[in-house]
Amino acid sequence: MTTLSVITPPSERKLKNHVSLTQSIANSLTMAYRGVLKIKRTPEQLFDVTLQPIIFTLMFTYIFGGAIAGDVASYLPTIIPGILVQTVITTSVVTGVQLREDMDKGVFDRFKSLPIARIAPLAGALLADTIRYTIATTITFAMGFIMGYRPAGGLGFVIIAGLLVIVCSWAISWIFAFFGVIARTASSVQGISFLILFPLTFLSNAFVPVNTMPEWLQWFVNINPVSHLVTAVRELANNGVWGSDAWLALLGAAVIVAVFAPLTVRAYMRKA
Template structure:
């Protein structure tokens, strides 16, 4: 009896030590966590495809409406106006799609979903970065729809395939950079409706007070002074040049500088706002 008790007493600490030596899995890297949470946003799109209505129907409406309503008055020919306006509408559609980021973030925060993410042993901003990366799919869909509709209506770029692809990539990079502003608004504002209202208020002078639809030379001097410094105007000029086969190095450089400035300024502000929310 005594021997059995002593054996059991010896075995107990051995089991405790063995349990303590079990290796815990390493926490995921920042990139892995961001991609995983980005995939979550992609799954939301697959389950609720209505989220893509703005990037599928809006470009069709804009291209058809502006080309056939204003093409004859602006350029004297709908065909010529299509060649001019399609790169601009491509930029406008993708840029406007970037404001969805802030609305989506604000909605998730209001539902308490981000509180669950914060309890996980992952990189804190992973949910934020993942949402921004996932929205890039919306930009790709918007660009593809614009080009498909334009080609069906008779748009023919004079640039090479590589130049057209480069133009689309510039638009996607600019939209991703701009989405940091709307993500910041989504974190600091109280409701999704407020985010949408403020974002649209900022979006209209950026897209409509630009060279998207008309040549700035026809505008009054006070409006042209804004159009000339508008980053969307530089982007549209760069995209038009690439698609026409005559790249404008100055416009391309200014567009890339604008992207870098947007990320450098608003990415830290957005991450800081997200940490304050945490």
């Protein structure tokens, strides 16, 4: 007896993956929930967003506080927003690394056989990581409060500042998601990502005033998007002001999404 295997024609496969916008959103939320379950079952994934804010806050505050501001208490309004932006943006690298790992393990190949939107696994992964950003944001502000930081802007503007950082970090995660799709290994994604992040975070106004830097370096720091985000967070948390830097940060986030979201989706669709 001969067993005949039925191969689904390409046209039918495309029809199978053609789903409505509502179903695509529902599938993406389901995949985001999968990401949350991964965190629940492997809580060590949260070490970077729980320990890093604490270590960096203590280290930078006590190393630079006296030299830059005269004392630790005076330095906290400067360093806490800087540490917050650095920590949450650095956390967004994990999006691309985990995406590459899932693709290497064949997880996404299994998703192809399911009657779901093809974009859902990618969108779900990006949504799930916003939880990591929220945890990092909360711990950073809490650590600052323990050390004596009292934001003059009040709780409401602190929350707005945190949401601004989360939104901008989510936008930046599209860059690392793109690397996760096109790179060959997870380690290469991490290496490329940190090669980009380190100059952006350290060559900014996150830790020291711009006027203390050489003049040839100040021009880059002043146009650095990270500097605008740090300034926006400081104005919100310390002064309760939504200024031009906040608008520039949102504009930068929108530009990143407009550029990298289509690139990432196109590259992902070729492999999904």
